[in-house]
Amino acid sequence: MEHSFWHQRWEAGRIGFHVNRPNPLMVAHISALSLAAGCRVFVPLCGKTLDIGWLLSRGHRAVGAELSELAIVQLFEELGITPSIADHGPLKLYSAPNIEIFVGDIFALTAEMLGPVDAIFDRAALIALPEPVRAAYADHLVALSNAAPQLLVCLEYDQDLIDGPPFSVGADEVRRHYAGAYEISRLENKAVAGGLKGIAAVETVFLLTPREPQTLADGV
Secondary structure, eight states: OOOOHHHHHHHHOTTTOOOSOOOOOHHHGGGOOOOTTOEEEEEOOOOTTTHHHHHHHHHHHEEESOOOOOHHHHHHHHHHHOOOOEEETTTEEEEEEEEEEEEEGGGGGOOOHHOOOSSSEEEGGGSSSOOHHHHHHHHHHHHTTSOOOOOEEEEEETTTTTOOOOOOOOOHHHHHHTTEEEEEEEEEEOOOOTTTTTTHHHHHHHEEEEEOOOOOOOOO
């Protein structure tokens, strides 16, 4: 999907994907990540999500990546935080105590720029991307985070009836993208109240737990 599509959505205020509360599936299941206070949680394609403020209120550190600078200006305004802004290679970095947001193309973000993260919360990143991009995104996210534990929220609906974004991504596709790096378990399925544009839809939250590194026995 072209960057201009998302820039135009933010500039026009067409952000129906933005929810005015922390994601209920994150709130319900974040304990599955066993996060200690002060853990650094990465939220890819974060927009101005209230999940960031919720994480901060729980004593965690938040780091995000977002294409739209307008979204991040609004995020900091709504948090009541004045950020420092600096160029960071091809990206901009908006930062303040316990929060860092990289603005620009997530594929330009490197592991060195991002730094270590303890967990990922992907509430709407994978499903925001068209099918040809999702495999590359998943590989990039694993490399960026060194396969950090992840809560992943996906959406399923009949894409023959309407098209995304958000796109329909089911368990089989999640396994295709992530089974090489993670053990995958489904924590909850929940029908979307009112559906998606009137079409029945189901949200699913997955827990992705890093696989133990495999070692070969001596002499094998």
